[in-house]
Amino acid sequence: MDANQIDYALNTFYLLICGALVMWMAAGFAMLEAGLVRSKNTVEILLKNVSAYAIACVMYFFVGYQIMYGGGTESGIIPSFGFGIGAENAPDGGADYSKMADFFFQVVFVATATSIISGAVAERMKLWAFFLFCLVMTSIIYPVQGYWHWGGGFLNQMGFSDFAGSGIVHLAGAAAALSAVLLLGPRSGKYGKDGRISAMPGANLPLATLGIFILWLGWFGFNGGSQLKISTFDDANIVALVFVNTNLAAAGGLIAALLTSRTLFGKGDLTMVLNGALAGLVAITAAPHTPTPSVALLVGSVAGVLVIFAILELEKNKIDDPVGAISAHGIAGIWGLLAVPLSTPGASFKVQLIGIVVIFAWVFITSSAVWMVLKMVMGLRVSQEEEFEGLDISECGLEAYPEFTSN
Template sequence: MSVNELSLGINTTWVVLTAAMILLMEGGFALLEAGFVRYKNSVNIIMKVFADITIGTLCFYLIGFGLMYGDDLGGVVGKSGFALSGNLSHLDIPIGLETFWLFQCAFVIAVISIVSGAVAERINFRAYLLYAILMTTFIYPIAGHWIWGGGWISKLGMLDFAGSAVIHALGGFSALAAAIMIGPRKGKFTKNGISSVSLPSNLPLASVGAFLLWFGWFGFNAGSTLSATDVRIGHIAIVTMLSAAAGGAATLFYTLFRYNRSDAPSVINGSLAGLVGITAGCAFVNTPSAIFIGAVSGLLMMAATNWLEARQIDDPVGAFPVHAASGIWGTLAVGLFSTDGGVFTGGGWTLLGIQLLGLIALCAWGFVTTWIGLKVISLVVPLRSTEEEEEVGLDISYHGIMAAHQAPEFIEYENYYAEVKEKAADS
């Protein structure tokens, strides 16, 4: 066996393993979101995650990957590589094409899952399926081409190692557009605009989901080296850990001193915010910078949550605060703290300006295309569940079953559940 063959084999093993770690994050999304919503909508959360994985994988294979990584067309979109066919010889990667596709597929599934949480408990399931197709086929792949596929933003020199901008900020602003269009859950805000408390159904479940996401993030960031022999892997893993810890610690102490209690949902989302914040710069910043980036990410997540509440925008799991607010900060932080070109490391303002320009383009793309896409989808199916479906719960309304048969919601709607099953049997 030659040295090149051995290197290819090692790199392939590394990337497949990290892709599997990223795919496990979907289990994290499922548990996190199911724990944050009410019992009567838990199965719907799980079904949306399975839709992300199944539909997203097929759409990205057939069309999305080609638009993202195909031969560049005007710096805007790829034009080859659909169903992994055609000319892809321009890709400079230390692994095989199929292995590279698998890793990138895990990323696209994560993007659509961000939007899923923002519209939890009230989106029409059929409308969500159509949007999942739109996101994984067009919205994310085209934006990804701009940064990672040789498009116009990458040519300017923007740095986004593992996706604070192209995954999290894009997904977060797409989530914001969807949440605004669909509107808040019934009873979420009073006539005076005051937010009512919607208690999570299972915080231990949500915390396990967060830990799975944290675990998968090491694959997310370190796996983006695409090489098992890359000397940066250890550093990437350390700054990822430090930033997540700083984000969680910042929200823990903030809520402890602000509200005289450490708020569990905030600490969970604070740790995730720290992970989002370091994703762009994990290969470019030092450890002290990583701690600062993570802490600020956690505090910005809290500020963005309050911003949404003040504007009566309902985001049940904090998708926009965690992913958009922290993603923006993390991307800009590269321009500030990058050891090569950052403002505070003697590099001047050029990189920060490029980071800002790229962010504006990606956030606007995610928001506008989601808004237009949902408008078109609304012509085919209603975007929102009916009042009765929302009241009964999306589990029974769309899937004919509940997650926990001893839950109060199940007991309350037991007769309705029986009627649904009877109608299904008759049809």
């Protein structure tokens, strides 16, 4: 093997391993959400997560990948439409890694975006309405805005910067989730007539904590793999910096959320602390490759504070998000994108803001349209009786904890 083939093989292997780590994040989201919902909805949330992953893989294979990376008009607004993955690359053709490896790495990102939605709509959405939305999200909505930046579209031409997806993945998922939650309304009993907010604690906090640890681990592939190569001296050093920055941002987000929780509530709220770590990871994802470790720690810490106030503000406005997904992925994603110019030469706050507005507007508007069509055709929400009984029984016919009484 010559040097080019060795580099090609090394980069391909690295991309595949990082993709596998990101795929493992699907398990993290499943565990986190299963731990934060009530026991009577556990089976349904697990079924949503594992099925959404499979739907994302199939739809992105058939349609999404070609939309996102198949080119488009000169304006960079309208992408090309095609099917399948396309021809394989070869080391003598100038490619740095296999196109199949690139597809695998990209498809697990799509699945991550759908996982964000499942937690926000938990405990009251019809299972098949969610699945049908996932078909559209992973085949059209996500790939179009992905093309605008990562596929060389107009956001990329403007100089918008989003290294691993604070906007393309996380803000997009949060926007789709918010559009659904606004149409769904809150869970029954969440808000009293007097404005009182009723706590609906999750059934398994050890499981939720395990979910965050899995996500934390998977994020090294999420951010580290986004360098796409590791075969050169410079690439290897950047990857090492990305790993350190990702880890510090998560730690900073967790500690900041812990201190904020102690200040606001007088106690360390585990659910807030877990979301603090997640927010730190989301925020640093926009630019984990350029800041110093100290700046990465700061970016994650700010996200850990913001996520708590965002969760409280959404609750106050009767936007019921059982797992805090909209805050952790949306608000932290916005902050991460705005923080890019702090460490990235040439990055513009104005362009970053334009990118945020474009991504949010596209995903929110198109998602709202799809949700409204689904609402008219089949309805989005289960009946009040089914919600009271729990979606495990009404949608799945199984109980996650049959030896215990549902709460």
